[in-house]
Amino acid sequence: MNVSETVDERVNALFSRGLHVAEIDMDTPLLDYGLDSVRSVELVIELEREFGIAISDEEAATLHTTRDVIDCVTAKTTRTRSAAAGARA
Template structure:
């Protein structure tokens, strides 16, 4: 598992009460019972962890941990809001 995949798995695991060590790139988010609110919370956690802006629609369309890794790796850096 790549470092990015492990970090994504750790963030996602927090929102589905799973053990990050049990998650792989092929783990289906559906199997983790991530509802839309949990996906939003996970997206916020990923934004904090990686400093990127996660598109909610892309996150809701993700099917696997690998899909989430792709979202993280292709998302633009989050712009500071000045506060």
């Protein structure tokens, strides 16, 4: 299993639980699932905890679908791993 599959699964599970839906389509706007501003903030905080990353308010405002979220998390976790590997070298 590659890193992006793991991120996909974890993000989809987190959003399915958080939005109380059985399945999330990666390209359906999260607003269509009833995401409001309060729940959005809660889910960003959960993402930050789950993946050990920071997501700015500006970045969060660009996350309209779970595909957007997965791409953001994947990029941030890849950068974090690269930085950690560089620090060890």
